[in-house]
Amino acid sequence: MSVLKINGLTKQYGPITALNQLNLTIEAGNIYGLLGPNGSGKTTTLGIILGILSQTSGDFEWFGGKYGDKYRMRIGAILETPNFYPYLNAAKNLQIIQDIKHSYDDDIDGLLEKVNLAHRKKSKFRAYSLGMKQRLAIAATLIGDPDVVIFDEPTNGLDPEGIAEVRKILKKVADSGKTVIMASHLLDEVEKICSHVAIIKEGQLLATGPVGSILSNDITVEVSATDMDKLFKIVSDVSWIYDVKREKEMIEFQMDDNHTAQEINFMLYKENVILNHLVSRKRKLEEEFLEITNK
Amino acid sequence: MLQLLKTEYKKFRYNSTVSLLFILFTVLFPTVILAGKSILKNPSPPFPSNNIFYEFPTVWEYQGYVGNWLVFFIMGFMVLHMFTSEVSYKTMRQNIIAGYTKKEYFISKMIVIVCLAVYATIIYTLSCLVLGMIHTTGFDMELVFDNNWASTRFFIMCMGYMCFAFLVANVLRSGGLSMFLYFAFALILEPIIKGAMLYYLKNSAMNYLPLNTIEDLMCMPLFRTSSDFLQTEAGVSVVNDLNVTIGLSIVYTVLFVVLAWVKFKKSDV
Structure with a gap:
């Protein structure tokens, strides 16, 4: 069952087209990564589907129209920055969200515990660090046990410790069976957490589908040897090896998955090149992303 | 509706600016006029004595005029x-x-405005009753309530000012800019327009300007007293007929709300 259907969504800001005929369907239970460079239209898309921006044309429908204009009651979302009343403490801020969502059975203490903020429950929001604000925002998204959770750059601006903590919480949310839509730059994270991705650039959808279908079957290989010139010449001449790049102490190239690292090693050994480094790995989402967005 | 109000209360209960303004309004309302007692010990004519400010039925008008400024500044802010x-x-x-x-959010703010107007009107009515009872010799119910629907007028005035502030805030959205426009429009721009209208038109059309109309609901009592005289002598009235003022103020207030809603509905959040 699809929870969200976006049809031909377009947003113009004067002469600038922030979103151009975007079509996207998100199925229930999917963990959807929304990827794109800065200014690609990710936040605009989320703003429109959350009802805070109006589209120039196109439409979208949440939950098959089941909840009418009250669909946001079934969604928990953070858009850009965590937004709370700075003079209220964590618990009081969450109570306001509870009121808006008409959800009075939530265990506020439990939610704060979940995001590791129970000890700062009585502190005013303005006294929180960015990481704590982000964690409080995540707690707020879980109020009312929503069917869909939306995170927009949840680790933006955080220090490494903050990123690690937020990652851990996001993983827990993603594992809870909810539909998650996450706009992020952290492709490594998206690759680990998300089941599906959509790649947007300049307001246009470039690719979408399960993570596995976006990632090509090609293999990236890194090699090095004492005689780097000879090594470079040999691999450059092999027909099934392509995209050979020579770096300072390493040569990196791509090959399809019909070939193996063992085959490379054997071929080079026969040519009297003894490798001192050989690593083969599947292509990362980051590499696919860069290739798709740079086309 | 009640739930929306409860949520607004939770939002602003601990807001220091709102709390300070609320206390300021509550304290200043009954005390400002009393300060006049020591400042204006022997008022000049046409005031026979300063008791006119505090006794029935004139207390409704003088306290209303004090409230006019307090509501405009404090409640509007x-x-x-x-x-x-x-x-x-x-x-x-x-x-x-x-x-x-969007509709719920808009309604929640309108409920707050209505509640503030009700609160200000209660404070106004109570302070008039207390001041009047203390300063009026003898107790005559007819005299006490000989006030031309003063509390109703005061409530409409509160709604008018606050809905205008709401419209300005809706249009500009920035705190500093909207405060500047709100005060500048009422204190500078509209009086200039009023002056220009009087100079060029030489009639009473200037009295129909929006904030002027709302202000006239509780205008300086002397203006209303001298209005008939000015009309006869100069052919220009400085205040409209009270019923016209009430009706027009309601029309302006509704217009402010409708415009604020149209702007709010159309704008991105």
Whole structure:
């Protein structure tokens, strides 16, 4: 069952087209990564589907129209920055969200515990660090046990410790069976957490589908040897090896998955090149992303 | 409706600006006029004595005039702050994301405005009754309530000012800018327009300007007393007929609300 259907969504800001005929369907239970460079239209898309921006044309429908204009009651979302009343403490801020969502059975203490903020429950929001604000925002998204959770750059601006903590919480949310839509730059994270991705650039959808279908079957290989010139010449001449790049102490190239690292090693050994480094790995989402967005 | 009000209360109960303004209004309302007692010990004519400010039925008009300024400054400022602070904290946006429809958010602010107007009117009515009872010799119910629906007029005036502030806040959204426009429009721009209209038109059309009309609901009592005289002598009235003022103020207030809603509905959050 699809929870969200976006049809031909377009947003113009004067002469600038922030979103151009975007079509996207998100199925229930999917963990959807929304990827794109800065200014690609990710936040605009989320703003429109959350009802805070109006589209120039196109439409979208949440939950098959089941909840009418009250669909946001079934969604928990953070858009850009965590937004709370700075003079209220964590618990009081969450109570306001509870009121808006008409959800009075939530265990506020439990939610704060979940995001590791129970000890700062009585502190005013303005006294929180960015990481704590982000964690409080995540707690707020879980109020009312929503069917869909939306995170927009949840680790933006955080220090490494903050990123690690937020990652851990996001993983827990993603594992809870909810539909998650996450706009992020952290492709490594998206690759680990998300089941599906959509790649947007300049307001246009470039690719979408399960993570596995976006990632090509090609293999990236890194090699090095004492005689780097000879090594470079040999691999450059092999027909099934392509995209050979020579770096300072390493040569990196791509090959399809019909070939193996063992085959490379054997071929080079026969040519009297003894490798001192050989690593083969599947292509990362980051590499696919860069290739798709740079086309 | 009650739930929307409860949520607004939770939002602003601990807001220091709102609390300070609320206390200021409550304290200043009954005390400002009393300060006049020591400042204006021997008022000049046409005031026979300063008791006219505190006794029935004139207390309704003089206290109403004090309230006119207090509501314009304090309550207007409070409405501007309550709306624009939510824009700057981005909590308005978060409220909508969390589940409010635009209509609910708008209604929640309107409920706050109505409640503030009711509160100000209660303070006004109580302070008039207390001041009047203390300063009036003899007790005559007819004299006490000989006030031309003063409390109703005061309530409409509160609604008028606050809905205007709400409209300005809605249009500009920035705290500083909207405060500047709110005060500048009422204290500088409209009086200039009024002066220009009087100079060029030489009639009473200037009295129909929006904030002037709302102000006239509780105008300086002397203006109303001298209005007939000016009409006869100069052919220009400085205040409209009270019923016209009431009717027009309601029309302006409704217009402010409708325009604010149209702007709010159309704008991105």
